Amino acid sequence: MIQQGNFDAFDQIFEKYKNEAVRTAYLITGRKSICEDIAQEAFIKCFKHISDLKNPNGFRAWFFRILTRTAWKYGRSASREIPTENMAERVDESSLNLVNEQYSTFEENRLLYSEINHLEPKQKTVIILYYFNGLSTKEIAKVSRCLEGTVKSRLFSARKKLKSRLDSVYHSRKECKTYAEHKVI
Numbered sequence: 001m002i003q004q005g006n007f008d009a010f011d012q013i014f015e016k017y018k019n020e021a022v023r024t025a026y027l028i029t030g031r032k033s034i035c036e037d038i039a040q041e042a043f044i045k046c047f048k049h050i051s052d053l054k055n056p057n058g059f060r061a062w063f064f065r066i067l068t069r070t071a072w073k074y075g076r077s078a079s080r081e082i083p084t085e086n087m088a089e090r091v092d093e094s095s096l097n098l099v100n101e102q103y104s105t106f107e108e109n110r111l112l113y114s115e116i117n118h119l120e121p122k123q124k125t126v127i128i129l130y131y132f133n134g135l136s137t138k139e140i141a142k143v144s145r146c147l148e149g150t151v152k153s154r155l156f157s158a159r160k161k162l163k164s165r166l167d168s169v170y171h172s173r174k175e176c177k178t179y180a181e182h183k184v185i
Helices: 007-029 032-048 056-076 093-102 104-108 110-117 121-132 137-144 148-184
Strands: none
Touching: 007 032, 007 056, 007 121, 032 056, 056 121, 056 137, 110 121, 110 148, 121 137, 121 148, 137 148
């Protein structure tokens, strides 16, 4: 239906994926100011190129491929603006609040997020898609257009880097605390 230009079907798709798209764009770029623009551009590209989708059952992976590539592009060039309608007009306030509530825990743990941001873009993307969006390694492989083994390798490497960096930060903070305790004594 959507492939024949059915606007109602596209609205259903939009409603289903809008919050997840905004959240994913935010997690990839780390910038609230552009996450709605990224999601909006991804939906526009999706609508314009829906006829390119060969298997409607693969829509989610296809859409997230568009979304992640758009987010990477914005990440490299954040000053770019697109003159389109404001997505906030279509996303109700309660939906945005839900996104904020769901990730308030994430916001509280800035250290983890900071370390995720230090990963290379492909590793960062697999971490976000796997842990925050719940995509399987097979789905991520479709999104990334790579082998499932490559996704598993990226996840392994990213986890290893995160663990190492978090351990390093934890130990340096622990040493500072120990030093501070000794100064007090």
